[in-house]
Amino acid sequence: MAMDPIAVGFLVASIVAYMIIAYRAKAETAEEFYVAARRVSPVRNGMATAADWMSGASFISMAGAVAALGYDASVFLIGWSLSYVLLAMTIAPFLRSYGKYTIPDFFEDRYYSKTARLFAVIMLYVVSLTYLTAQLLGVGIVLSRAFGLPATVMTLVAPLIVLLYSSFGGMKSITWTQVAQYIVLITAYWIPIILLTQLWNPIPHIAYGQHVEKVDEIVYNLKEHAWTEPFWRPYASGTGQLNWLMSTIALMLGTMGLPHVLMRFYTVPSVRDARKSVAWALFFISLLYLTAPVYAALAGEKEYALQTIFANHVKAEAANFAGRPIDEVQRYFSENLPKWAEQEVVRTQAGEVKVGGDWVRKWMDAGLIKVVVTDANNNGVFDPDKDSISLSIHKDIAVLGLPDMYGLGAVIASIILVGGISAALSTADGLILAMTTGATRDIYKTFINPRATDKEELRVARLSMIAIAFISGMLAYAMAANPRIGAYIAKTVAWAFVFAASTLTPAMLLGLHWKRTTKEGAIAGMIAGLAVALPYVVLVSLGYMSPISIAGQKIGTIAWGVIGFLVNLIVTVVVSLVTTPPPRQVQELVERIRVPAAAEAAAAKAEARAAGGE
């Protein structure tokens, strides 16, 4: 695959811009490094949170997941957006009211022990590393499209790019780069949809219903189930409506425990701003999430029509190849597919669908559209009764390939690539920062050198940032080299949610709202949650164990997050009740955060400030 000079040009320009922004906003003090001096306005923090939140997977693969899963992809669309309302009601303002610097900071204070902090740091690393690896894999794949180099190599380059601008300094510069990255990613995502003028009747997000109708009919003819029909496709090893419900709730619970998102709410000036900021974050997120179904229907129409044309030819011609070598069959269908796509149309009651041949050829060359011929008896010879011929279309094409499908031209296709990289980078920024503060404030400053000066602290922060980028780059490389694990980015991202839902979320919720929660309870709960979640998620998704069924519905790996959450919750409550209640000042603090800075509590707050070192 050749290098795409336009995309590379845009990319280099955007990365230089991020570097300049980061350098101009670099942190001079530890306060700026950790919480951007708590001077970020709600709108700006909302934008940065949206960029932090929306990963490469949201940008590149979300629409593809919707195209592939139809209605059932609502798990991701709803689970990852409506969770923010819950975050506003239960966590973000209270966390801001508590007024610490990092999530493990909160754990040490609330659970009055260094062990709790250590546990929180470990969980933070489990969650963030899983998530970061997936991001870097995403950047690697898109970079490899732009530069025409193998994805495995590019996954190693990806963390270096993040270091180029994030090593300058902490939360303050990352807030500004994330704002810039949000603007780049949302513009890139919207441009193709805006340019399709036939969709402006009245707005694309309504007008695209006509495309949904075509996709539905084509999919129905192929699979005897329509695209918008609910609950008939398996995903993340689960099936059925119960799995849908549990998965949606698990993704919501996971969102509420992601440290790199939570720590953004430390940066706003007040508790009220934290509430407003969550609303803005959801608004900026919805601009992408509401558009993903439009992409899915537009791309799905072409993709499923291509599948139909392909299936018709296979049905008519496969018998002619009896006894021929497998390679020859594969070559025949591969070579002719773009021609068929160019010449033939698929008729539906809602109108005919022209597929077009150029994009099919382009993405076949890139290896994302493939003709797969099985060889059941391994003799290298095609047997029409036993062997099958199928067409595999990579789901990332729904976004990356859309400009080509609708003839929008190479420049638009390059803009999409840059948007995808910005989305993945902005999330990687936040994750690397979360892990860096974990290493610096929560390990170095707490356990190794409590008397470290601001300058020493910042130096350790920069060094640990480099180490974390290097380690995660190596992990992403390993994933890219193993296609079985690396193929499905959204799934790996979903793991992080399961771990967060089973460990950090219950400890946050109970810690902020139930003053009787003890350190023993929280720690036991986190261990139990992880012990329940980890083996199931890993064994089931790698195929070493079959998923558990409830009423004939398989409980998939994502849905399992609810089980992890409940186990953690129960263990925490039970252990808390049988252990000594928390010290009085902790219980009072939990009361106090409910009434932030009230007249009565003003004096008490001053005391808390002195104790917390704010």
Place this chain on the structure above:
Amino acid sequence: MQTTINIQAYKRAFALATLTFFIIWAIIAIGVHLPAKSLYAPPGSPERINGAPLNWWMIQISIALGVILAFAYAYTINSIDERYGIKA
């Protein structure tokens, strides 16, 4: 003490508002999707709206209402804060 009474009332108002919003949230986020199978209408059926069945439109409606709900929540709680003189 006058402020103590205020704080009790504040907590009640806060809890009531949060509970109300939580119920609305549960309906918007989960409730409207539970009857997805009944809202679905096969291709070509007259019950479809602008080409897609209602269960499909509910995905986008749910997200859009969620955005409105988040702003409404922030506005409501922040004005309760103000009414009770809580500076935060």
